[in-house]
Amino acid sequence: MRALYLEFVRFFVSLRLTVGLLALSALLVLFATLDQVHLGIWAVQEKWFRSFIVLHELKGFPVPVFPGGYFIGGLLLINLVAAHLKRFALTWKKAGIQLVHGGLILLLLGELLTGLLQEEYQLRLDEGQTRNYSESWRFNELAVVDDTNATTDIVTAIPEQLLTDLGNELQVPALPFRVVPRAYYPNASLMLKENVPAGRPVVDNPATAGLGARLAITPLPITYQQDQRNLPAALVELFGPEGSLGTYLVSTMLTEPQRFSYAGREWTLALRFRRAYKPYALTLIDFSHDRYAGTEIPKNFSSRVRLTTPDGRDDREVLIYMNNPLRYDGLTFYQAGFDNNDKTTVLQVVHNPSWLIPYISCLLMTLGLLWQFGAHLLGFSRKRAAA
Amino acid sequence: MRRPLSVFLSASLSVLALSGCRREEIQTYTVKKEPAATPVASAPVAPNADAAMRNTAVTTAEGPGLNWTTPAHWKPGPEKAMRKATFLIPGVNGAPGAELAVTAFPGDVGGPLANVNRWRGQLSLPPLAEGDLTAALNHLDVGPLHLDYVELAAAGSPPARRVLGALVPHAGATWFFKLDGPDAVVAQEKPAFLAFLQSLRPAN
Numbered sequence: 001m002r003a004l005y006l007e008f009v010r011f012f013v014s015l016r017l018t019v020g021l022l023a024l025s026a027l028l029v030l031f032a033t034l035d036q037v038h039l040g041i042w043a044v045q046e047k048w049f050r051s052f053i054v055l056h057e058l059k060g061f062p063v064p065v066f067p068g069g070y071f072i073g074g075l076l077l078i079n080l081v082a083a084h085l086k087r088f089a090l091t092w093k094k095a096g097i098q099l100v101h102g103g104l105i106l107l108l109l110g111e112l113l114t115g116l117l118q119e120e121y122q123l124r125l126d127e128g129q130t131r132n133y134s135e136s137w138r139f140n141e142l143a144v145v146d147d148t149n150a151t152t153d154i155v156t157a158i159p160e161q162l163l164t165d166l167g168n169e170l171q172v173p174a175l176p177f178r179v180v181p182r183a184y185y186p187n188a189s190l191m192l193k194e195n196v197p198a199g200r201p202v203v204d205n206p207a208t209a210g211l212g213a214r215l216a217i218t219p220l221p222i223t224y225q226q227d228q229r230n231l232p233a234a235l236v237e238l239f240g241p242e243g244s245l246g247t248y249l250v251s252t253m254l255t256e257p258q259r260f261s262y263a264g265r266e267w268t269l270a271l272r273f274r275r276a277y278k279p280y281a282l283t284l285i286d287f288s289h290d291r292y293a294g295t296e297i298p299k300n301f302s303s304r305v306r307l308t309t310p311d312g313r314d315d316r317e318v319l320i321y322m323n324n325p326l327r328y329d330g331l332t333f334y335q336a337g338f339d340n341n342d343k344t345t346v347l348q349v350v351h352n353p354s355w356l357i358p359y360i361s362c363l364l365m366t367l368g369l370l371w372q373f374g375a376h377l378l379g380f381s382r383k384r385a386a387a
Numbered sequence: 388m389r390r391p392l393s394v395f396l397s398a399s400l401s402v403l404a405l406s407g408c409r410r411e412e413i414q415t416y417t418v419k420k421e422p423a424a425t426p427v428a429s430a431p432v433a434p435n436a437d438a439a440m441r442n443t444a445v446t447t448a449e450g451p452g453l454n455w456t457t458p459a460h461w462k463p464g465p466e467k468a469m470r471k472a473t474f475l476i477p478g479v480n481g482a483p484g485a486e487l488a489v490t491a492f493p494g495d496v497g498g499p500l501a502n503v504n505r506w507r508g509q510l511s512l513p514p515l516a517e518g519d520l521t522a523a524l525n526h527l528d529v530g531p532l533h534l535d536y537v538e539l540a541a542a543g544s545p546p547a548r549r550v551l552g553a554l555v556p557h558a559g560a561t562w563f564f565k566l567d568g569p570d571a572v573v574a575q576e577k578p579a580f581l582a583f584l585q586s587l588r589p590a591n
Contacts, residue, residue, distance in 0.1 A: 128508040132419075152417050159411035174415040256493055277418055295481065343509055343567070 012082045021076045028072060040224035042138060050115045070112070077108045096375060099368025103361040110357030121276050121349040122336060125284035125305070132281040134349040136274035140232055140252055143272050144175060148265040157275070163234045176263040178239040182206065182247060187220040187230035190253050205249060207235060210258035210269070212249025234271060238262075276349075280309040280329065285317065287345040289338055301335050303345040320347065452491075453532075453555070453562055456586040458579045461487065471562070478572050483546075485568025485576060487583075496561045499524060499554055503537050506552050506565065510541035529587050532557060536584065538577070540570060549573035551580050555587065 011017065032048035039047065048054055049069030055062035080101060088098075121134035142163060146154035156174050163181045170179040183206075193216045196202060202216040212235070222230055233251035237244055240262065248258055250271035257270035283306040290299040302321035307314055307328065318326045326333040330351060337346035457474055464473030464486065471489040478484040496502060503523060504514040515523055524535040536553035547570035555562040566573055566580050573580075 126509065128505075128511075131421075151420055153420055154415065154417050156413065156415045158413050161411050162413070170413065172413055172415060277416065291483075 009082070009086070012079055013086045014079075015083075017079050018076070018083070021072055021079065024067060024072050025076070028066065028069060031066060038224065043224045070115075073108055073111065077105060077112075080105050080108070093375070096368045096370075096372030099371060100365050101368075103364030103366075103368060106357055106361035106364065110354050110361060113354035113357065114352055117354060118350065118352040119276070121274075121351075123282065123333065123347040123349050124339070124344060125282065125303075125347070126344050127284050127287060130281050130283040130308075132279075133275045133277040134347075135272075136276070137229065139274040140271055141274045142179070142234070142236065142250060143257070143268075143270050143275075144172075144179065145257065145268045145270075146174070146265055147259070147268050159274070160232060160234075160271075163232075163236070163271075169239070176240065176265075177245055180237045180239060181234060182237050183235040185217065185219045185233045187222050188233040188251065188253075189218045189220055189231070190215045190233065190249075190251055191218070192216070205235070207247050207249040209246030209260065210248045211254065212247075212258070215249055217249070232271065236269075276351075278329065278331075280307060280314065282307055282333075282347075284345055287338060287342060289342040301338060303335055303347065305345075452590040453557060454588050454590050455583060457583060461579070461583075476566075476568065476572060476576055478569065482572075483569055485566055485572045487564065487566045487580075489562065489564055491557075491560050491562040493560050495556065496563075499535060502554060502561075502563070503539075503552070506537070506539055506550055510539055510548055510550060512539060512541055527581075527584060529585055531589060532587055534584065534587070536564075536581075540574075542570065546570070551577060553584055557589065 028048060031054075032044050035048065036044045047068075048066075051068035052071045052074075053064045054066040054068050056065040057063070084098070084101060084105075119136075120138075121136050123131060123134040125131055140160040142158040142160070144156045144158065146156075154174060156172050158170060158172075158179065162168070162170060164184045166181050166184065168181065170181075172179075183203075185203075191200075192214055196216045200216075200218060202218050205212065205215065205217050207213045207215070217233055220230075231252045233249065233253070235247055235249055237247040239245065245262060246260075248269055250258070250269060252271050252273060254270065257268035257272075259266065259268050261267070285304040285306055288300070288302045288304075290301075291297060292299050300321060302319055304317060304319050305326070306317050307326070309315070320326050320333055320335050322335055325335070330353065332350045332352070332355070334348040334350065335345070336348035338344060339346060452471070461474040461476055464475045471491055472487075473489070474487040476485045476487065497505075500515065500517055500520050503520065507514055523537055525537070527534050527536065532555055534553055534555040536551060539550045539552070541548045548568070549570040549572075551566040551573055553562075553564040555564065564580075564584065566576060
């Protein structure tokens, strides 16, 4: 038993493991970069780096082909910390090495935390428009809204992921009916049935209620391009105690929610870009797209926004421009784009509680390297002076 | 040193194993209602929206669409998910040009007053009172269509901007044609815009 334990420890503290893992990391980066040609950056991050095992589809079946980023990074982290715990010695001579390794450990931890905690949303504002939520660029949700009250909405947001589990009854205390996903298309185009040209492939549409009954569904291949997004569609059947209330076709392509009445209340149903509500609101006062005089070459993009909180604690104007984001309430609002003939701004909203970690770790590593090389240089020059 | 090491090793292996399990959950919350819909660009652009969508009335308004004829110098703009069509009108000598955005939404989308005031707001103009709306709107009868258009100019805020906006009720939906751009370009394009409005016809 003890021999096994020693073997276990020896494996995790060995330098050979470090070298092996570093070599695997280099290969991982190489393969992921090559795969980016087909998948785009988001899918590559999920497939190669934010996974334990890289699964590659061969003839429709996922086959494990390489250890993923979490696996390699995780083992590297364990290896580094274990080696330090085993061989740690508090001496000035080794302080530089320890700082460098400490920085590296922090860097790996930071990436793990970023992968787990970071969320990226976007906030689109027309000039004069106020919003207190941002929308996901990559994730969607089925919003079932109790619209009865004149001033407030009771929103039940069902993540898109749950719609892929066909036949699974989703029961939520806030809803007097159950929601059952019947079909799910990760990317699909919709058209009025009467407008479908001959030869356009369509799938069976069992929608019985709402606008969906008039639409034809054409599934599209999933896009991985960075500047494109998938527009999913789903068929959901609603069930009350008395039986089916109808099957609705929902899609992020349909921008107007579908309405119905049930149990004396008014409801809306929509598949929409996932929303993250904030306890404050932003109003776009003005978007500026400055160009160099006489040319179409952009010089600066900036958004003058007004930040307000309902309690009046904050009510101020902020200018957001390139490299000058607004940091507020744990979120960072970057100027990301514009639209609508320069009258709509697109802000990227990033939640990353661990954003400072890479800076701290780089600082630690710099100090460690300076210490280490400085000490060597000092020793060398002393020796030289003595000789 | 041996004990903390073994504790560390087993703890980190368990963390590694657990960190892969994340399940998304259904949430219920109460929010204040959003103010009246702002039709243009109120959702992230979906660049891969099927090209066919541009010519159908599905995404934003039900029912049949409209046909039109554009002047030759109006160039079709990039497809956008919320738009039926976009046309770009170049400025003179590389100066910024104007853009015609075509959108359509079910119902009356708040009515002419709300929409005219929305456009006024975008030009930093004060809202109109209901009594002043009739004077601001110009009425046109184009075939079976009865439409109103409005001309708005914001001279104060450089560069001066001008908007020509038409509201076309058709088959239970409202179509919006908004020509927006530098004051001089839009003013110059007004005859072309009016000719364009005269060319509107129900699609079927």
